[in-house]
Amino acid sequence: AQKVTQAQTEISVVEKEDVTLDCVYETRDTTYYLFWYKQPPSGELVFLIRRNSFDEQNEISGRYSWNFQKSTSSFNFTITASQVVDSAVYFCALTREGTSGSRLTFGEGTQLTVNP
Amino acid sequence: GAVVSQHPSRVICKSGTSVKIECRSLDFQATTMFWYRQFPKQSLMLMATSNEGSKATYEQGVEKDKFLINHASLTLSTLTVTSAHPEDSSFYICSARSQGGGPQHFGDGTRLSIL
Numbered sequence: 001a002q003k004v005t006q007a008q009t010e011i012s013v014v015e016k017e018d019v020t021l022d023c024v025y026e027t028r029d030t031t032y033y034l035f036w037y038k039q040p041p042s043g044e045l046v047f048l049i050r051r052n053s054f055d056e057q058n059e060i061s062g063r064y065s066w067n068f069q070k071s072t073s074s075f076n077f078t079i080t081a082s083q084v085v086d087s088a089v090y091f092c093a094l095t096r097e098g099t100s101g102s103r104l105t106f107g108e109g110t111q112l113t114v115n116p
Numbered sequence: 117g118a119v120v121s122q123h124p125s126r127v128i129c130k131s132g133t134s135v136k137i138e139c140r141s142l143d144f145q146a147t148t149m150f151w152y153r154q155f156p157k158q159s160l161m162l163m164a165t166s167n168e169g170s171k172a173t174y175e176q177g178v179e180k181d182k183f184l185i186n187h188a189s190l191t192l193s194t195l196t197v198t199s200a201h202p203e204d205s206s207f208y209i210c211s212a213r214s215q216g217g218g219p220q221h222f223g224d225g226t227r228l229s230i231l
Binding site: 033035037042043044045046047050091102103104106107108109111 | 118150157158159160162165207209211213218219220221222223224225227
């Protein structure tokens with residue numbers, strides 16, 4: 001069975017602070033994909049990143065960066081110099097590789113509040 | 117690219133009404149679409165997986181007669197909540213995945229409120 005754990009239910013920071021959202025996963029599959037999605041107060045889910053289990057390179061996209069460590073089954077997400085617009089619920093998710101029918105297993109989400 | 121449109125965005129209706137929600141992939145063909153339900157301050161729960169031209173696969177505990185899913189084309193899937201009751205009030209969100217693979221892209225969701 002697959003499981004995704006986001007231990008931080010809520011995080012509150014002041015603008016311009018760096019913040020890291022933790023994600024730990026469990027899977028028996030050797031090939032899988034990890035994702036991060038952002039859900040702002042309006043409700044839509046915004047895709048942020050997909051990472052293949054064979055690619056452990058860290059990735060940076062603007063103020064966002066991701067640290068994938070297979071040894072600890074973690075896929076953490078860091079926002080540098082946070083902004084008020086970053087306030088949202090962030091979900092980490094996992095799916096097995098392969099068919100178009102692959103289902104996503106979501107973590108419980110982390111509510112990030114960035115205060116001015 | 118990879119835009120998924122969900123309609124309506126909000127529905128308020130009386131108990132006993134049936135409500136249809138549409139999910140369209142606007143710029144790609146989606147062999148598979150997924151329907152999720154999200155209660156306040158909770159994660160997304162997969163309700164069913166919908167494959168074009170075949171019956172949907174429902175998750176355990178989801179009533180298939182209550183939540184009717186139709187995926188008649190590669191760009192459209194519909195979810196009908198039949199004879200809705202207040203406990204069906206929730207946020208419903210669909211996603212679609214391209215024929216070529218890749219991540220699921222989500223619609224904007226539908227807030228359903230049953231009075």
